[in-house]
Amino acid sequence: MQKKPVLEKISPEFGKSILVRQHDQEETTSIAFWHFHPEVELIYINKGNGKTHIGNHLSYFNNSQLLLIGANLPHNGFTDRLTKCGKETLIQFKPEIFGDFLIELPEMAKIKQLLIRAKKGIRFKAESKKIIGPKIEEIKHLNGFNRVVKLLEVLQDLALAEDYEILNSDGYAFETKPQDSEKIDLIFKYINDNFKNQIYLDEIADKASMTVPAFCRYFKRVTGKTFTKLVNEYRVVHATKLLTENQMSITDVCYECGFNNFSHFNKLFKEFTGKSASKYRGEVKKIIQ
Numbered sequence: 001m002q003k004k005p006v007l008e009k010i011s012p013e014f015g016k017s018i019l020v021r022q023h024d025q026e027e028t029t030s031i032a033f034w035h036f037h038p039e040v041e042l043i044y045i046n047k048g049n050g051k052t053h054i055g056n057h058l059s060y061f062n063n064s065q066l067l068l069i070g071a072n073l074p075h076n077g078f079t080d081r082l083t084k085c086g087k088e089t090l091i092q093f094k095p096e097i098f099g100d101f102l103i104e105l106p107e108m109a110k111i112k113q114l115l116i117r118a119k120k121g122i123r124f125k126a127e128s129k130k131i132i133g134p135k136i137e138e139i140k141h142l143n144g145f146n147r148v149v150k151l152l153e154v155l156q157d158l159a160l161a162e163d164y165e166i167l168n169s170d171g172y173a174f175e176t177k178p179q180d181s182e183k184i185d186l187i188f189k190y191i192n193d194n195f196k197n198q199i200y201l202d203e204i205a206d207k208a209s210m211t212v213p214a215f216c217r218y219f220k221r222v223t224g225k226t227f228t229k230l231v232n233e234y235r236v237v238h239a240t241k242l243l244t245e246n247q248m249s250i251t252d253v254c255y256e257c258g259f260n261n262f263s264h265f266n267k268l269f270k271e272f273t274g275k276s277a278s279k280y281r282g283e284v285k286k287i288i289q
Contacts, residue, residue, distance in 0.1 A: 018147055019092040022140045024082065034076055034185035039092040040118060041069040042154070043078060044129070047086030049245075050079040051237060053188075054121040057167035058233045060241045062284075065138075066129045068158060070119035071095055073168075076188070089137050093151065110159035111152070121167035128161040139236050183208055183221055195234040196258040198206040201227065235259060236272040243281045250277045 019039070024106050034053075045065040052059045053076040054069060069075055071094075079088055095103075095115055103112050114122075124132070132154060139150050158164075163236045190207055191199065204227065205215035235257040251262060254277075259265040269277050 006206045009085075016143075016147070017097045018139075018151060019090075019095060020147075021090045022087065022137070024087040034074055034188050036072050036074045036094070038071050039094050040071055040115065041067075042070070042091040042136065043067045043088070044133045045079055045086065045088045046133055046137070048079045048082040048088060049241075050081070052078060052123070052167075055116055055168040057121060058230075060237045060244070061271055062241075062244045064129050064133070066124040066133060068114070068118045068122045068124075070115065070117075070121065073116070073119060073121055074184075075121070087137065089140060091136065091139060091151070091197075092172070097148075111155045114155060114159040117166060120157075120169065122164050124158065124166055125163035125165070127163045130157065132157045132161070185217075187219070191231055191234055195231055195238070196256070198258075199231055231258075232268050233272060236269055239265070239269060239274065239277065240280065243277060244284050250281070253277065 014188075043065065044067075045061075047064060049060070049062040050065075051066070052061055052065070052066070057074070066077065067078075081225065098108070098111075102108060135150065135154050135157065135287070139147055142150050157277065167239075186202065187208055190204060201212050205212045208215055208218075210218060216227065217289055219230075222268070223230060225233075239253050239257045242248065242256060243250070246253070250258070254262050254265040257265070269280070273280055275283070
């Protein structure tokens with residue numbers, strides 16, 4: 001079966017330089033895949049949940065999400081499902097739509113810095129989501145000059161926001177090559193489908209048509225992580241999802257996520273999230289209440 005293209009081709013409507021898509025229900029026909037594109041991507045999900053996989057960053061979100069992804073930064077799909085009143089707005093545009101002259105104006109300095117930060121992926125927090133989210137949703141209903149002006153206003157608001165985190169802040173520059181992205185997409189899909197079970201290196205290396213040593217070197221070069229580390233991150237992210245949405249015991253969560261040792265699960269969960277599984281669940285309950 002032919003694989004999906006990894007360099008996503010994005011085409012705004014005729015006469016428009018900004019692509020805006022909006023949906024308010026789960027898109028069951030859309031298959032998430034590891035991809036990149038030269039356009040900057042702005043995503044606002046006002047209610048929903050899913051996995052965030054951008055560059056080296058992997059996490060689970062529940063409720064809402066506001067992201068800015070720079071040009072050519074590899075990422076996967078985001079929303080698992082939207083709630084009854086949920087809506088996802090996606091905006092894509094090429095950085096050069098502002099032109100060399102406009103982007104170099106002193107008044108554009110903050111936006112220029114924002115687009116540089118976005119190369120590592122930015123996630124904005126509660127205050128920005130509350131204030132800027134509705135403005136992002138407005139863009140869908142605007143055309144022509146008004147759409148460009150509203151986008152500039154949103155970008156300026158994001159540039160001035162202080163409640164954000166850089167998702168790939170470890171300094172690792174994620175380099176994309178079409179052949180790398182195609183192969184890594186196959187690997188990520190296999191991990192996503194099988195992380196609850198033991199995945200052996202010779203098994204995944206065979207899927208990638210490589211020897212085990214070659215696969216280990218390749219995977220570390222492309223992702224900046226060992227294969228074992230990434231699989232364990234998938235498992236911990238799934239654990240955060242279960243702790244948020246399910247009432248099963250923490251021991252059951254451990255084994256449901258593919259760990260076969262409870263103390264190892266606790267150790268990795270704390271390394272990844274900065275807190276124990278019980279503390280994580282307790283904090284989530286407080287937020288929901």
